[in-house]
Amino acid sequence: MDSKPAGTAAGGAVQNGTTTTSTYSTNTDSKNAAFETQIIILNQCRKLNGQIFIQRDYTRGLDVQFEAEYPARLTEKVPRDVWENTITRINRIFADAEAITPQTIFETVLGCFTCYASYLVTKSTYRRKLDELQEFLDRENRDIYHHVGFHIRNPMERGLRVLEIAMLIRQGEIPHEEPEIQESSRPIRTI
Amino acid sequence: METVALIRMEEEEITIDDETQTNETRHEVHVNQCVMPSPSPATSSPSTSSSAFPSDSADISRRHQNSQNLTSSENQNKKKKYEVHAGRNRFGCGGRLVCSRSHGAFVVTVFLMIATLTLYFVFDAPFLWNISPAIPIVAAVVSITVISNFLATSFTDPGILPRVENLEIIEAKRQENGVPSTSEIPADPNTPRPRFRDVIINGEHVKMKYCTTCRLYRPPRCSHCAVCDNCVLMFDHHCPWVGNCIGLRNYNYFYRFVFCLSILVIYLFACAVTHMSLLAQQMPFGEVIRKTPGSVVVILICFLTTWSIIGLSCFHTYLLCADLTTNEDLKRIYRKKHRSTPPASQIPGIPTKNPFYMGCFKSFASRLFKSRFPSVLDATGYVDHQPTIEIRVPIQHEKNDEKV
Numbered sequence: 001m002d003s004k005p006a007g008t009a010a011g012g013a014v015q016n017g018t019t020t021t022s023t024y025s026t027n028t029d030s031k032n033a034a035f036e037t038q039i040i041i042l043n044q045c046r047k048l049n050g051q052i053f054i055q056r057d058y059t060r061g062l063d064v065q066f067e068a069e070y071p072a073r074l075t076e077k078v079p080r081d082v083w084e085n086t087i088t089r090i091n092r093i094f095a096d097a098e099a100i101t102p103q104t105i106f107e108t109v110l111g112c113f114t115c116y117a118s119y120l121v122t123k124s125t126y127r128r129k130l131d132e133l134q135e136f137l138d139r140e141n142r143d144i145y146h147h148v149g150f151h152i153r154n155p156m157e158r159g160l161r162v163l164e165i166a167m168l169i170r171q172g173e174i175p176h177e178e179p180e181i182q183e184s185s186r187p188i189r190t191i
Numbered sequence: 192m193e194t195v196a197l198i199r200m201e202e203e204e205i206t207i208d209d210e211t212q213t214n215e216t217r218h219e220v221h222v223n224q225c226v227m228p229s230p231s232p233a234t235s236s237p238s239t240s241s242s243a244f245p246s247d248s249a250d251i252s253r254r255h256q257n258s259q260n261l262t263s264s265e266n267q268n269k270k271k272k273y274e275v276h277a278g279r280n281r282f283g284c285g286g287r288l289v290c291s292r293s294h295g296a297f298v299v300t301v302f303l304m305i306a307t308l309t310l311y312f313v314f315d316a317p318f319l320w321n322i323s324p325a326i327p328i329v330a331a332v333v334s335i336t337v338i339s340n341f342l343a344t345s346f347t348d349p350g351i352l353p354r355v356e357n358l359e360i361i362e363a364k365r366q367e368n369g370v371p372s373t374s375e376i377p378a379d380p381n382t383p384r385p386r387f388r389d390v391i392i393n394g395e396h397v398k399m400k401y402c403t404t405c406r407l408y409r410p411p412r413c414s415h416c417a418v419c420d421n422c423v424l425m426f427d428h429h430c431p432w433v434g435n436c437i438g439l440r441n442y443n444y445f446y447r448f449v450f451c452l453s454i455l456v457i458y459l460f461a462c463a464v465t466h467m468s469l470l471a472q473q474m475p476f477g478e479v480i481r482k483t484p485g486s487v488v489v490i491l492i493c494f495l496t497t498w499s500i501i502g503l504s505c506f507h508t509y510l511l512c513a514d515l516t517t518n519e520d521l522k523r524i525y526r527k528k529h530r531s532t533p534p535a536s537q538i539p540g541i542p543t544k545n546p547f548y549m550g551c552f553k554s555f556a557s558r559l560f561k562s563r564f565p566s567v568l569d570a571t572g573y574v575d576h577q578p579t580i581e582i583r584v585p586i587q588h589e590k591n592d593e594k595v
Contacts, residue, residue, distance in 0.1 A: 115339035
C-alpha cells in the first residue's frame with residue numbers, strides 16, 4: 001500500500017487548482033482495477049464557465065419544451081443524432097406529463113370527490129414523469145455524456161426555465177480551449 | 192475490484208488537513224467567493240490542498256464512515272428551502288403549506304364562512320330535515336366541497352419561481368462577456384440587462400420582461416406579485432380573501448371554490464327563506480324572527496355577498512373560455528382583432544390576439560383537468576450548497592490526461 005505524495009497518482013492525471021474535479025489516488029497494487037469513482041463539485045463547473053444552456057421552446061405555447069437545436073459546443077464530442085435522441089426524448093417526457101389524458105382527468109375527478117385526500121396518497125402523473133426524466137438523465141449521463149465530459153442537469157434545478165449541461169472540466173483544459181464557437185445570432189439567454 | 196477515493200479538491204487557500212474540518216469552511220467559501228480563480232495559485236496548491244489517501248480497504252471504510260458522519264451532520268446543518276425563501280410568504284407544516292403574509296381579509300372570509308354554516312346547520316337544517324333529509328345533506332356536501340377547495344387555494348404554492356442565486360448571475364454575466372459577436376449584449380459587465388427578450392409563440396411576438404427583483408426573464412404569462420414579492424407562473428391575481436396569489440397551480444382550486452361557493456350561497460339563501468316563510472304561515476312574523484334568529488343572519492350574509500361572488504364566478508368562467516388571466520384582462524394586453532384596440536395597447540410588439548388561445552374547450556380542459564404541476568419552489572426540499580455528482584471513470588495508467 002502506497003501513500004502517495006499529494007497530487008500524483010499512478011499514471012493518472014493531477015488536478016491543478018483551477019480545475020473543478022476531485023483528485024484521486026490509485027492503488028498501484030491493483031493494476032487491473034477497472035474503475036474508480038470521482039466526485040465532482042458542480043458549482044465549480046459553473047464558475048469556470050463550463051456550461052451550455054438549452055432554452056425553453058415557447059413556439060407551441062407554454063407547455064414545457066426545450067429547443068432541439070444542436071448546441072455548437074457539442075461538436076466532435078457528441079454526434080448530432082445522439083443529441084437529438086436525448087432532447088426529443090426529454091421533450092416527449094414533458095409532453096406526456098402535460099397532456100390531458102383520461103388518466104389525468106380521473107386523477108382530478110378523484111381528487112375533487114375525496115376533498116383532495118387522494119393527492120396525499122397517490123403520485124400525480126407529472127411527478128411520475130419527472131421521476132422518469134430523472135432516471136433517463138441518469139442513464140444518459142452515465143452511458144454517454146460523462147464519457148465525453150458533460151453532465152446534463154435536471155431542469156427542475158433551474159425552475160424549468162432552462163436546461164443546463166455542465167462541462168466537467170478535466171485537468172489541463174482551459175475553458176475556452178476550443179475555437180470560439182459562433183453561436184447563432186440569437187442573443188444568449190442564460191436565465 | 193474498485194478503488195474508491197473520496198477527495199475533494201478545494202480552491203486556493205483552503206487546505207485539507209482533515210476531511211471533517213473542511214466542510215464547514217468549504218460551505219462558506221463557495222457561497223461568498225464568486226470570483227473566478229486565477230491560474231497562478233494552481234501550481235502551488237496541489238501540494239497543499241489535496242491529500243492522497245492510501246487506498247487500504249480498512250482506510251476506505253474509515254473514510255466512508257467519515258464522509259457519512261459528515262453527511263449526517265451536514266443534514267443537521269442543512270436548511271430547508273422554505274427557511275431561506277426570500278419572498279413574503281408564510282410556510283406551514285414543514286414547507287408543505289404556502290400562503291402569503293397578509294392575513295386580514297382571509298380571517299374575515301373564514302369567519303363569515305364558519306358563522307354562516309354554523310347558523311345554517313343549527314337553525315335551518317333541523318327544520319328542513321323534517322321536510323326532506325336530502326336538503327341539508329346536499330348543503331353539507333356542497334359546503335364540504337367549498338371548504339376543501341378554499342383550503343386548497345389558500346395553502347397551495349401558486350407556482351412561485353424561486354429567485355436566481357448569485358452564482359447564476361455571475362456565470363451569466365461571464366457568459367455574456369465571453370461571447371464576442373452577439374450584437375445585443377455589450378461587453379461591459381456593468382451594463383444593465385436588456386429589458387425585454389422576444390419570443391414567438393404560435394406566430395405572435397411576446398416579450399419576456401426582466402424582473403429586477405428575482406433577476407430572471409419572466410416566462411410568458413408570469414408576473415411579479417407586489418404583495419408576496421415573488422414571480423408567479425401564470426399569475427392571475429392576488430386574492431386577499433383567500434390569502435394567497437392565484438397562479439398556475441391553484442387556479443383550478445380557486446375556480447371550483449368560487450363556483451361552488453356561488454351555488455352554496457344561493458342554496459343557503461333559498462333554504463333560509465323557505466324556512467322562514469314556512470314558519471311565517473303558522474305564526475306571526477315577529478315570533479318567527481325570535482324563533483330562528485340565525486336564519487335572518489344567514490339571509491343577510493348571503494344576500495350581501497351573493498352579488499360579488501356570482502359576479503366573480505361569471506367573470507372567471509369568461510376568462511376560462513377566452514383563455515385569459517385576470518392580469519392580462521386588466522391590462523388589456525390581448526384583444527381579439529375584430530374589436531377596436533384601445534390606444535394604450537398600440538405599442539409595437541404587444542399583440543392584439545391572444546397567442547395562447549386554442550379554443551374554448553381546450554382552454555377549460557388545460558386549466559382544470561391537467562395533471563398537477565410540480566412545485567418549482569420545492570419548499571420542502573433541502574438547500575444544497577454543493578451539488579456534487581459521482582462518475583465512474585476508467586483508470587488509464589499510461590496516459591497523462593484522464594479520459595473520462
